[in-house]
Amino acid sequence: MEDRIKQDIKEIIDFNSTSSVEIEDFRIKYLGKKGLLNSYFVEFKSLDNDKKKNVGQLLNQLKNTAQSKLDALKTQISPGSTKTTINDISRTGEPIELGSRHPISIVKNRIVDIFSNIGFTISEGPEIEDDWHNFSALNLPEHHPARDMQDTFFIEKNPDFLLRTHTSSVQVRFMENNKPPIRTISPGRVYRNEAISARSHCFFHQIEGLCIDKDISFADLKQTLEYFTTQLFGKSKIRLRPSYFPFTEPSAEVDVYWGLNNETDYKMTKGTGWLEIMGCGMVDPNVLENCNIDSDEYSGFAFGLGIDRIALLLHQIDDIRLLSENDVRFLDQFKSSL
Ligand code: PHE
DSSP: OHHHHHHHHHHHOOOOOOOOOHHHHHHHHHTTTTHHHHHHHHHHHHHHHHHHHHHHHHHHHHHHHHHOOOOOOHHHTTTTOOSSSOOTTSSSSOOOOOOOOOOOHHHHHHHHHHHHHTTOOOOOOEEEEEEEHHHHHGOTTTTOOGGGGGGOOBBOOOOOEOOOSSTTHHHHHHHHHHHOEEEEEEEEEOOOOOOOSSSOOOOOEEEEEEEEEEEEHHHHHHHHHHHHHHHHOOOOOOEEEEEEEEEEEEEEEEEEEESSSSHHHHHHHTTTEEEEEEEEEEEEEHHHHHHHHOOOTEEEEEEEEEEEEEEHHHHHHOTTTHHHHOOOOOOOHGGGGG
């Protein structure tokens, strides 16, 4: 009996496998209910007392060797193991965590699709801008009081450069480099020196649109906006309130009629039914001239909206900071909105 046990211990030490089936067979063979160890213990009971001490020690050794072998083999097949078990078709599947798009990307992609469908191209530009593209070309000369409308982060070492405050700068670049007709939208991150709270942040995302051609009128702008709100919100009723932007004349704020069908509508629209969603206007002829476009021949409209605000609205999120904290518990909730 002692020799048989010693032989088994040797076999256990020599055993190796990365197959979970073989490892399970190994466990059953040595440590299973009807396994070798238990059958040795049955034999052990009928041994003479003088033999029991020696055999008992050997049986303990057999048990411990088998158990530690089993533990070692199991770590080889668990995830993180360096040994590959790729050929082992019996291996249990490891769930793959699916990611999700960020709510900003979801909304941005939807808006981009909506305008792509009516022939707008997508243009992008630098986030660090110069004074000309962010301000001067857009009819905001130095010391113009309208510059106060946008708290700006200037680059300390060279205040001619700044973090763009809107993606209108991309449109200036586009007009400088392309001849009309122009139909383009410029999505991107913009920066403003504002206190961070649930309602405002020092950066956010915009999509600005620009359309320049012969005979473009305010009616074209209105038609485009109605198409947009219908596509994005399923709401076609809008109103244009006179406003002021240095780069458009006339200028307007766009409100969409959201309705007052339930408590959320009341909250969102502060009881008015109307939601302000963007700024717009006819491109000021000075801006066209600054970008070498003949303002006698061409006219155009422009609009700009904040993606973050729309994402908050569409997903009923009440704190803008959640959009930049990258908390997976928050982001996980957008899995179905791809
Ligand atoms: N650039 C403006 C802003 O950032 C938005 C806008 C764009 C308004 C185009 C009118 C026309 O607030």
